[in-house]
Amino acid sequence: MKLRLLTIIVLLLLVVGVSGQVGINTSNPNSTLTIDGSLEADYKEITATNYTITSKDHYLSYNGTSGATFTLPSIGIGTGSFTGRIYKIKNLSGFNIMLQASGTNTLRSDNTGAVSAFTIAPGSYVEVVNNSNANGGTWDLFYSILSKNNMELYGMQLKIPPHTSGFTPVTDWANHTNTSYDTPATATDAAWWVISKTSITYAHTANYHNTSTMNIVYEYQGTPFNLTNMYPLLSPGNNSAYPDVISGSLTTIANNGTGGKTRITASVSRTDFVGNNGTNNSNWSVTFFINVLLARKLF
Structure with a gap:
């Protein structure tokens, strides 16, 4: 074995001396060292x-x-x-x-x-x-x-039901007794349920003005989200030609829903005016949308 190894070394040195190039598994090296095969x-x-x-x-x-x-x-x-x-x-x-x-x-x-x-x-x-x-x-x-990013992002659009005191009211509910305003499941995502909504009408007095508001609890029907380093963003939207301006804020996000499901509690209000203006009532009577972006920092 030693003689064979010595012979190989001598041959390699001869090749280097003649052409300045060494080939492994090839008799035609085109670089100083050419390997026709894998390298470990x-x-x-x-x-x-x-x-x-x-x-x-x-x-x-x-x-x-x-x-x-x-x-x-x-x-x-x-x-x-x-x-x-x-x-x-x-x-x-x-x-x-x-x-x-x-x-x-x-x-x-x-x-x-x-x-x-x-x-x-x-x-x-x-x-x-x-x-x-x-x-x-x-x-x-x-x-x-390579494979990991600094952020995980998840977005969805949920419904804001009409106010209970609007011109065409929708009664408040609890415990998911009204399914009309749920966001249905898709081929790639689970459904979001409106578990409850609580409406608060406007107050317009000589001393103060309170806007029309609503507290809404949404529940995700899929696997609960990992809420570690979670930064939720809410952005209400107007899906019609109405001049209504709706603002929103996050109250809580927690895995405290049915069987530990993720729940988002949001507060929304109409901020463009307070009270009645002819046929316009600040207790809104149409369905608006709230865009939710869940951003989670990974590291």
Whole structure:
């Protein structure tokens, strides 16, 4: 076996000496090293929160349960220099990796200047390549966002029923006793039910003015939402040619509905005027819409 290995090495050296090129699985190399086949390099999956990258590493995946710090090897001169060495790092976790250079070494990703450390966000991938630049950035860095985004977004349009005191009133209800204003299920989403609505008529006196309002409880009939880092936005809309101006605000969002379903309690009011104006009553008599955007920060 030793003789065979020695023979292979001698042959490779002869090829290099003649043409300056080496081929593996090919007799016609067109580069210094040509491989006609797959290439295998070192792979590690890291879970430790502190890891020092070594000369034997190549591809590193992080899958830990908290934030981590990866430290690149120190670059020197002479035998301590390794220009062209490449490390590949992928963040599989839900936490940041702080990739830092050693000592006075630095990282550069663009022309804005070198930095001592770089944050690898969840779902992101970087490659770092050692260069011969001792002062302006010891490592060149390529950064790519892969499978994960910083935000989860969900949007829907729900109905605002007519007021109980409008010219064509709709009586208030509780416990989902009126299904006429539910948002039906679609091919890709579950239904939203109007569990209850409570109307409050306007008050127009010499001392104060209160707008016509309504408190509405909506319940999602699908899998409850993950409410961690949830930031809901409500925007009432006018779906007709009426001049009515409806505003809204979120009262609560919680997984406290039927069987732990997600419920949104919203308060809506008519803000363009208070009281009666001929045939126009600020207790609205038509169905409006409320656009809801649920934005959840992932990290």
